[in-house]
Amino acid sequence: MKKLFILIITVFLISCQEKPIVVPLLIYNMGDNYMSDFENRIQELNGTRVIYETYDCQNSQIIQNEYIEQLMKDNYPLLIINPVDRLSVYAIINKAIETNTKIIFINREPLKSDMQLDSDLYYIGADAKQSAELQAEIVMELFGNNPNQLNTFDKNDDGIIQAFILKGEQGHQDAEARTQYVIETLLDNDFEVDVLDITIANFDMLTAVLAMDQHIEKYGNQFEVVLANNDAMAIGAIESLINHEYFLDSNEDGIIDRDLEQWVPVIGIDGLDIAIEMIQNGYLYGTVLNDSQAMVEAIDALTVSLLINNSLNGFDYQITDGQYIWIDYQKLIFE
Numbered sequence: 568m569k570k571l572f573i574l575i576i577t578v579f580l581i582s583c584q585e586k587p588i589v590v591p592l593l594i595y596n597m598g599d600n601y602m603s604d605f606e607n608r609i610q611e612l613n614g615t616r617v618i619y620e621t622y623d624c625q626n627s628q629i630i631q632n633e634y635i636e637q638l639m640k641d642n643y644p645l646l647i648i649n650p651v652d653r654l655s656v657y658a659i660i661n662k663a664i665e666t667n668t669k670i671i672f673i674n675r676e677p678l679k680s681d682m683q684l685d686s687d688l689y690y691i692g693a694d695a696k697q698s699a700e701l702q703a704e705i706v707m708e709l710f711g712n713n714p715n716q717l718n719t720f721d722k723n724d725d726g727i728i729q730a731f732i733l734k735g736e737q738g739h740q741d742a743e744a745r746t747q748y749v750i751e752t753l754l755d756n757d758f759e760v761d762v763l764d765i766t767i768a769n770f771d772m773l774t775a776v777l778a779m780d781q782h783i784e785k786y787g788n789q790f791e792v793v794l795a796n797n798d799a800m801a802i803g804a805i806e807s808l809i810n811h812e813y814f815l816d817s818n819e820d821g822i823i824d825r826d827l828e829q830w831v832p833v834i835g836i837d838g839l840d841i842a843i844e845m846i847q848n849g850y851l852y853g854t855v856l857n858d859s860q861a862m863v864e865a866i867d868a869l870t871v872s873l874l875i876n877n878s879l880n881g882f883d884y885q886i887t888d889g890q891y892i893w894i895d896y897q898k899l900i901f902e
């Protein structure tokens with residue numbers, strides 16, 4: 568009898584334990600290096616309170632819409648969405664309003680006018696202009712910080728920085744702002760810049776290898792720096808530059824000794840682990856950390872506030888305009 572009583576109590580207690588809340592996480596394309604790293608970090612947060620369930624939208628807005636429709640039918644209270652096409656979230660937002668679903672958008676920022684349609688919408692991301700300004704700072708430091716007297720990185724000694732820009736996806740807020748403001752920041756600081764070419768390489772490593780191959784064929788060694796909108800493209804450019812012997816690891820120790828061996832400056836944005844490794848071994852000159860760890864922590868904190876605490880009171884981040892949580896970028900160069 569006593570045993571039966573204990574069993575009943577145990578079953579009762581187990582059934583009273585709260586199950587973790589499942590939150591769907593829709594990634595625009597898991598083939599994207601930065602987003603797959605981002606997703607890994609979110610998965611590491613899975614615990615007793617929240618389980619994030621990943622959906623790979625394979626770079627298709629149609630696939631993403633189908634997932635969203637089903638998830639809303641299934642009454643998930645919150646979706647985390649990395650939109651495939653950030654300009655077409657209007658329909659998604661209207662469905663969210665109809666079904667009373669909260670949304671945290673990440674990484675690909677919807678239009679402000681769409682965000683303003685409902686107060687249950689949030690965006691967690693980073694201000695692309697800041698990444699461009701920091702990338703420009705790395706360039707200015709590289710060239711000696713004095714626009715009137717560039718150092719020896721001004722190879723042809725004309726007082727002008729000759730640059731290639733590898734641009735991300737057309738229309739993506741990061742690609743547009745990083746390209747525009749890296750140039751503007753240099754000009755605002757009185758540096759003269761001659762952009763030899765801006766090529767759209769869609770944030771993609773392989774596309775960047777091909778783009779860089781073509782640049783080298785067309786311009787030879789006229790360029791003095793390669794500015795990539797992200798690390799994947801910077802790494803692609805380096806691969807092409809290695810193939811064309813712009814990097815020469817003469818003693819074959821796997822490291823470019825910048826004082827003794829041949830190299831050219833390539834600068835990225837994102838701070839992927841592999842990019843940090845390449846900074847340490849001398850191939851990548853620098854990058855700007857697009858702080859995914861800080862972003863996923865903010866996402867988790869907001870999820871807990873919205874779904875478990877039902878209040879933003881203990882939410883420890885600044886919310887701008889009632890909807891935006893901005894995470895700072897940081898410069899990363901070899902010290």
Ligand code: GAL
Pocket residue numbers: 599600601602674675735739741770796797798799836837857
């Ligand atoms: C950017 C990132 C890129 C790419 C893109 C996808 O923030 O720098 O590498 O991942 O997001 O939307």
